Amino acid sequence: MEDNAELKRFFENMKEQDRELDIPPFPSYQTKKFNFWIPAGIAASLALLGLIMNEPQPIPEAPREVLIITLQEGENNEQEFVIEEKAYLDVWESPTASLLTDY
Amino acid sequence: MNRKQLDLLLKTYHREAYIWARQCCAFDDEMAKDVLQQVYLKILEGKAKLMEIDKAKTWLFSIIRYTSIDQLRKSGKFLSLEDSFEIEDIPDEIDQTDYQGLIKKLPKMQQEVLLMVFYHQMTIEQSAEVLQIGLGTARTHYDRGKKKLKEIITKTQIQEQHGR
Numbered sequence: 556m557e558d559n560a561e562l563k564r565f566f567e568n569m570k571e572q573d574r575e576l577d578i579p580p581f582p583s584y585q586t587k588k589f590n591f592w593i594p595a596g597i598a599a600s601l602a603l604l605g606l607i608m609n610e611p612q613p614i615p616e617a618p619r620e621v622l623i624i625t626l627q628e629g630e631n632n633e634q635e636f637v638i639e640e641k642a643y644l645d646v647w648e649s650p651t652a653s654l655l656t657d658y
Numbered sequence: 659m660n661r662k663q664l665d666l667l668l669k670t671y672h673r674e675a676y677i678w679a680r681q682c683c684a685f686d687d688e689m690a691k692d693v694l695q696q697v698y699l700k701i702l703e704g705k706a707k708l709m710e711i712d713k714a715k716t717w718l719f720s721i722i723r724y725t726s727i728d729q730l731r732k733s734g735k736f737l738s739l740e741d742s743f744e745i746e747d748i749p750d751e752i753d754q755t756d757y758q759g760l761i762k763k764l765p766k767m768q769q770e771v772l773l774m775v776f777y778h779q780m781t782i783e784q785s786a787e788v789l790q791i792g793l794g795t796a797r798t799h800y801d802r803g804k805k806k807l808k809e810i811i812t813k814t815q816i817q818e819q820h821g822r
Contacts, residue, residue, distance in 0.1 A: 559776075562804060565811060566776035569757035573677060579691050581672045584702050 659708055667708075668698060671718055674778060678719055681773050682726035685758045689733070693725045700725070719774070719788045754814040763810055768803030771796055 623639040659667075668675070675697070680690035697718075700706045706721050708714060753759065761769050767789065774785040786796035 559804070561811060562772070562776055562807060565757065565760075565807070566772075568755070569761070570777060572755075572757060576677070576680075577687075578673050578676050579694070581669050582695065582698060584698065 659711070661702070664701065664708075667714055668701065668718075671715060674715075675718055675722060678773075678778065679722045679726060681777075682723050682770070683729065684762065689726075689729055693722060693729050696729075697721050697725050713787070715778075715780070716784050716787045719778075719780075720790070723770070723788060754811075754818055760810050760814070761807070764803055764806055765799075767791075767799045768806060771799040772803045772807060775800060 620640055620642060623641060625637045625639070626634055627637050629635045676690060676694055679693045679697070680687060683689040683693060697706075700721060701708075701718075706717075708717050710717075761773070764772070770789060771782070771785045774780040774788060775782060780788075782796050782800055783793060785800070786793045789796060789799075791799075
């Protein structure tokens, strides 16, 4: 250790000299922080708007029954009304059904 | 490690970091300031990451050293490893209190090891980590550096005595 005494003294003196150095102040860095609240807010607003716009409309219920009143010619050539009560789906007729019967 | 902890760590070592940057930049104050700015940016932008908190000083010193080498290269002041191994002749006229001038007479690696050990109170192992060299190589630089610096100091003392 005696061996290093001279060197230790040398570096101590060097440190002493460096005390007079003008150390620059620690810089303050402003890193660009990405604010996640902005895109999150936009996304939430769009989602809310979408929900309002696409509010489900009540589907009109189909009538359970329909009355079909037809005028028919009776046995004695008299006109008579025939009233039929049918389920809605029973009376549905394809728009092309006439093609099958007419030809 | 979060931003606050990193800030605190850098503030704690700021003075020592500046002095080390200056020593790595051949005692050029302006270059040292630039280097330190670059080092802090590298750290705060996450380009350099601290893995072990107990090696913070070694890590910081290592970044400073490599950033200084880049800066010295850009300015054309960097000497290659072979060049820096050439021991300069001790000039006839040398001021005993010009510590920076005296230390600059040593090859770069010897300067750095001695500064880390004697000035910054680091171990030779830590110096080896900063320089990214083997422990044996660091010891060699340390021993040669000590020998050479003693020669320089003795020579200046003799010159001073003769001058008186």
